[in-house]
Amino acid sequence: MTRLPAMIRIDDMADPVLTPALVAARQGPDDLPDFPTAAAILDLAMAQTGLTDFGADTGFRERLTVILQSLYEDHGLSRGGRLSIVAQAIRVMANRLRIEDLVRRHPEITDVPVERPIFIAGLPRSGTTHLVNWLSRDDRLNSLTLWEAEEPVPAAPVAPGETDPRILRSAGVWAAFGAMLPHMSAMHEMAANDIHEDNELMFMDLNCYNWEFQARLPRWIDHYLAHDRTESYAYEKKVLQVIAWHRGGQPGQPGRRRWLLKSPQHMENLSAIRAVFPDATMVITHRDPVNVLRSLTTMLGYSDRIRRESIDPPALARLWADRIERLLRACVAQRKSWGPAQSLDVPFHDYMADQQGMARRIYALAGLDLPAETEARLTSYLSENPRHAHGKVHYDLEGVFGMDEAALRQRFAFYYDRFPVRQEN
Template identity: 75%
Template structure:
């Protein structure tokens, strides 16, 4: 049976319900605005800790993020509070990581060997691919709730559900109630496998900030500086997670993020034995989906929604990401990397998995293959409905101009133009 079509016809002018108005206003008791020093002090107060470890430049990056945040005139107070809350949470996580490593220095001896990275444009199948391959229990992967709080705030009680799971479920449940069609575009469930760029939050070098606000000055700063130091910090967080998992922590890591596409050289420097899988999809079709997802969620954080401005911003951001990818792609040679074209992946998912397994040097036993195929059967595409995208109408983008703009990418990779 065909998936029901979802038309979002109030993109630019949604009805502001009392619940949406409250979300836009943010919690009245949350301090806003905050300086970088106040964010750090709030993290210290929340944890009772003070040592953030070596300053890898995260303090400066935090200041740049906040300056860019307050320059975004269309963001509501609630939108600012969300980013500030993310920053406080990230710094609290960093404090707990440093405290745990200080008490257990053996954590830094934990191996992070031959990790498998999946990189690809947003909306290019990376989430589906990583959740699918994570069914292989020989691999370590990262759940949403664990990425949000890698180290528990207090000792866990045996036999009881981890409170971090409940906090994640409560937040995303409330957000999902405001934007019910989001599940059809990108569902956020605590136990789903998530992006490891969340770990880069703890070094203030995650491109996810850009999904929550218009931060062009931050983007320029981020791209102008080397990100290797932040991937080194991600490795430390992976060591912490592996140590907490005990014997399970010795498994190979399976990681994914669109951000990796523009950081291939940094990943190779920090994880020289990594396997890199890069997915490729027509960037015009990526923009159709991405702008709709971001424009739809903007109702929770912006007083005025401007779909054309959003699309123009992200067309430029995707171009920057793709140019970095083309420039850095040869950091990984053919013995360690694989390019996966979206249309080929959709046509032959099982064949794609076999190619990845051969590249990674993993055998694909009948038992493992059955688990992987079970995921495909349980998670069909468009299970929550199929969103109808209108890049040309709602977002006022010219497809032909975009294709000319992205010609350098089409010339480098044999991406199928979808529409």
């Protein structure tokens, strides 16, 4: 007899019950300046690493200025919420310094091939994480772990037999996050060794849209969408080469395997990816954007209790309805960048109905064989990680977030008309 998942209702979305840990998170650390300038953040990254060369300016300094301006305009953020983004900016700029230093000392890194990568794109909450995690069990592919994405270059050599401090740092951060938000595991669990989104690598060029999940940044969103992102994908390729080099980038070694990558951000950057990775395979998942908003707003609204003094669920939903529409319009406009020989549209309902069959289609498109032992490793993930294993969250887009679902469906008609997306009740 199949056991039904436990139903989780988050009843304090707008006025959360605050634990001591949440109060401390809202206050933030004492060792960071409250409103640093872009120059101050770069100075802190240089002081942290002892390095000074950020490499060619691909516009990242301007982007940092715009991000901070937009961040300081978000008056609903707590001090801790603001400083978490400041700390993130320092971290990724320190990463960039270490990347540039490593490549200067080992120029052969830029010769490490990134051949025929497999990209998975799709809306947040549309099955991309599930898809990349089980395909990553194919050990012929390179996948990106969360801890590597957060710190691609170690700050110091790791002695043989010792656990990489980057893993320990990542594990500590996400354990604390999960303890403060116990229902997050039912929506999107985060762990250091999990397979992660490669858009994190675009942080090193300050063009990652993850900032948007942590604050209300309309100025930044406008700037991001108004500028070409091709250079930032070229920088992502450089970081992939660095990671592959660390894994062993010689023929027959793990670094030479094909990359399996995924991010919702790719959905609005199809043309840029095509320019930088012309031999890639592009897989795009499609799910009803109204259902995506149900899930996404609940996840972000729930996590806002860590970083916001005042929580306004309807304002959050309006912001993300706008953002999802702009992402989908970019996808529709750029979809022609990829022809049928290298790309596949994956409707969510088809994927859920036959996950193994969809994997076979993806493998055929990518020109990969699928031996029985490899398929068995893949499908073992499905049995070991059933949906709703941590409970099923109740979503209420109309009641809690004040959105008119019928109006949203009219708004997204252009997307339903373009792709075979099944509307979900």
